[in-house]
Amino acid sequence: MSLLLAGLSKRYGYGASAVEAVRALDLAVAEGEIVALLGSSGCGKTSCLRMIAGFETVTDGSITLAGRRIERLPPAARGVAMAFEGYALYPPLSVAENIGFGLARRRSRAEAARMVRDIAALLEIEDILDRRPGGLSGGQQQRASLARALARDADLHLLDEPMGQLEPQLRAVLRGRVKALIKQRGYTALLVTHDQTEANAMADRIAVMESGELQQFGTPEALRERPANLFVATFLGEPPMNVLAAEPAGDGVRLGGAAGITIVTPGITLPAGDIALGVRPHRLRLGEGPLRGTVASNQWLGDQAHVVIDFAGHLLVAVADRRVPARMGEAIAFGFAPRDVHLFDRASGAALVQGLAAP
Incomplete structure (x- = not known):
């Protein structure tokens, strides 16, 4: 009924x-x-x-x-x-x-x-x-x-x-x-x-x-x-979504504290103000991409690896379905595709961009 x-x-x-x-x-x-x-x-x-x-x-x-x-x-x-x-x-x-x-x-x-x-x-x-x-x-x-x-x-x-x-x-x-x-x-x-x-x-x-x-x-x-807002985005998922500070920049967003790093979001018009950029851990690509960080931990859980990256003082989690040959303290390159980006208004938490992530 x-x-x-x-x-x-x-x-x-x-x-x-x-x-x-x-x-x-x-x-x-x-x-x-x-x-x-x-x-x-x-x-x-x-x-x-x-x-x-x-x-x-x-x-x-x-x-x-x-x-x-x-x-x-x-x-x-x-x-x-x-x-x-x-x-x-x-x-x-x-x-x-x-x-x-x-x-x-x-x-x-x-x-x-x-x-x-x-x-x-x-x-x-x-x-x-x-x-x-x-x-x-x-x-x-x-x-x-x-x-x-x-x-x-x-x-x-x-x-x-x-x-x-x-x-x-x-x-x-x-x-x-x-x-x-x-x-x-x-x-x-x-x-x-x-x-x-x-x-x-x-x-x-x-x-x-x-x-x-x-x-x-x-x-x-x-x-x-x-996700409709930042709460849902970070509440759901294990590990939860990675979130970084960003701001509008031309045809994309510039990551806060990462000089010169702009993520292009074609066809998306963003309002001025602080933005939260979210990426699911399994969408981070390890060993390739424009971003650089340091391995804070590397855990093999039997069927997947959880690699924690120190990126300009922010700890990000990447999930891979294979062992990752990286030791603590080593430098590591990583990145993600624009289609995997979620953008939120940091003040209200409301989603600014939905549906970019691949199913």
């Missing part, structure tokens, strides 16, 4: 001490779509999820799910299933009873039992179905909470950091399984996470949030290659 958030806001407290956790959020989630709310702690993403679920009151705005306004309905009447970051399992019940809670009212006992076994096998917790939550690890409790949410037929599935307690290898496996299940059943899902790998792997589109505001909403590819 489709979800529409219009001007959704949440304030805690009153008067001068009030804190605005979510500010005028507009977001449209299509039926059958997985959308991730991505941001660091305190950005407002969990407050947003709790308002949709009905566990927080809405200060302003509306929530429309499957064509009906739900912001004033009690949680049980909203048609929402939620996997809680804090698990919220029922202590007296076994894992199987937690997962199947409520299923017996709509399914036969045999069918409900089969659904519990199937979802438990998917999340690799079939060996703990008879145990109670108090005797489980954090990761086991988290999978039980996720299983309970996914077992329900609901208009919307809300997943709050659903895999944050899992080991990296298991997390990587379950991301694919959970996404496949959601797509197979045609669920609409809203995922809250601070993990951009999880957001990229699972979501059709990602809403990047910071300080209670939506910064950009789009596909993972669009966010990475056409």
Whole structure:
């Protein structure tokens, strides 16, 4: 079912001490779509999820799910299933009873039992179905909470950091399984996470949030290659985007502190003022180009090299899919193509040039 958030806001407290956790959020989630709310702690993403679920009151705005306004309905009447970051399992019940809670009212006992076994096998917790939550690890409790949410037929599935307690290898496996299940059943899902790998792997589109505001909403590819502002550009990507000070110069930009180095941006008219020039680490070309720096570190991570370059006092990171024969302290040449440049207004952070980077 489709979800529409219009001007959704949440304030805690009153008067001068009030804190605005979510500010005028507009977001449209299509039926059958997985959308991730991505941001660091305190950005407002969990407050947003709790308002949709009905566990927080809405200060302003509306929530429309499957064509009906739900912001004033009690949680049980909203048609929402939620996997809680804090698990919220029922202590007296076994894992199987937690997962199947409520299923017996709509399914036969045999069918409900089969659904519990199937979802438990998917999340690799079939060996703990008879145990109670108090005797489980954090990761086991988290999978039980996720299983309970996914077992329900609901208009919307809300997943709050659903895999944050899992080991990296298991997390990587379950991301694919959970996404496949959601797509197979045609669920609409809203995922809250601070993990951009999880957001990229699972979501059709990602809403990047910071300080209670939506910064950009789009596909993972669009966010990475056409960031709307400097925050999104540097928040997404591992390692993050390299940023250098620059200023307009003729038909391009001149790098601050690098006399004579001008990056040509054909057909682009830039306003006067300070500019931030960004380049993704994997777009830096090592061993060629007009720029010179000193190797500050060179790490081989098993499948790629991360080379840190001291460039006029700025540390830049280059990523290569091969070993780079350069030692610390050695001089190194590097460069990048104009099509790989992102330009931002340094004062506002807004993107001045989008779409130059190759896909």
